[in-house]
Amino acid sequence: MTAPAGGPGSWSENILKYFLRNNQISTEDGAEIIWYHAANHKAQMNEAVRSTAHMIEADVFLPSDGSEHGQPIMAHPPETSSDNTLQEWLTEVMKTNKGIKLDFKSLAAVEPSMMLLEEVKRHLKCPVWINADILPGPNGSSKVVDAKPFIDIVTSFFPDVTFSLGWTTGWHREKVIEGYTWTMVKEMEYICSGLTQPITFPVRAALVRQSCSQLLWLLKKSNRYSLTIWTGKYDNYSVEDLLYIRDCFDKNQVFYDILEPQNHEFKQAIGIKVNL
Template sequence: MLEADIVLGQVTGKDGPPVPIMAHPPATTSDITLADFMTAVAQYNNVNPKQKGVKLDFKSIEAFEKSQEIIARFSKPEVTFPMWLNADILPGPIKATTKPVDPDKFLELGSKHSRAVLSVGWTTAHTGNNAEGEYNRDQIGAMLRLLNNHRINQTVTFPLRAGLASNSQPVVLDLLRESKYLNSSMTVWASEEDPIEVERLRALILTVGLERTYLDVPRELAAKLKLPTPDVNAKH
């Protein structure tokens, strides 16, 4: 999977109204637009048997709204490479200064692209206290209610910050059990400096199951987890 952040901004050296570009806040300029990025991925996948999927991480609802036409081009049934639409749509553990992307608008627009996986998570902050933070029942309950209220019926994955998720096994298991009808999974992610209890994280992943877990962590942490090789024939 190729993960990329999308904001509204300008292409380097060009004038005109803001367009969806590949950049991470606070950057507002880039040498590549979302449209060019998606075209390049499609061209690669047209000539390579091993497909590259994309996880598009939207940093504002405005960027997502302006990207709808582009996303629609790659949501057609004849396009086969995986496409995830990601945003942090609810406030989560350890209060982040980042404002969540508007949850109702994100789900309303995301549900129009039924081929895409909706990757919906919570804002978090990076602090030395991450080792003690956790997701709670109110936070997962709010997410489940949102998905239900918007009648979401496409595949969903929940991005969970590794150090926090490993402290939250009971509620993570509840979240995945109550969303199983959406073919749900968790995407465990971590920043380089995050404090993580490796054995506790490993236990969570093995309890949830490799077939319902995606990893987006530094290579060193992935090696420490010593996870068994996933069964490529497992159904998901």
């Protein structure tokens, strides 16, 4: 395993610039970034570490029943147990030069997780993204993470880390889903306008095509902003939708953390080689 590249500022460095500098991608195109999603349990984490992925995404949860001695673990509710703690996860991922994205579904896990990250900061020389859904979005029913304390806690430890700030969303095949409204994007911009670090907005692929005007408006508000396209397992969207999104936005402003088989078909359609 090669030693992690990077240096001061790598945590907040644009991931395209970071992976281009380390010769892992060929151009500043967000579609070149390969994601490994939900690397929570040790088996998935180990697979992610060995994979060709540039960015490893995982979910952090703090058990309320006193298990794991109050340590954050790697699990996505409704799952509330894991064979992996955040500390163990960081120990393994630090041996690579992959970027990380930590997803928080509750405020309780944030501060203990930031304390663990602070302990390994000297050794973690890759881009770090910290994610939470802070606003209700299209058909969103799950609870949002309270924006102000979330942002305040993270920035008190790491003032320049990249934020990934999203909306809760829902998907129902039989319903007409309207997409991200002007109210939603303006509320997000209001929260983010006072921040200084890079921010990516995770948006659901099936909801983006009908929201291009709103999301273009949002991205134009700052050169620190980008989108990360993600997909639900049962969402109804097509590769044509992804190609439409690609035509709407600058290539260096959009990342694609999408599931198979659409990911492979999309990369093939735009001429990006896929390593299986």
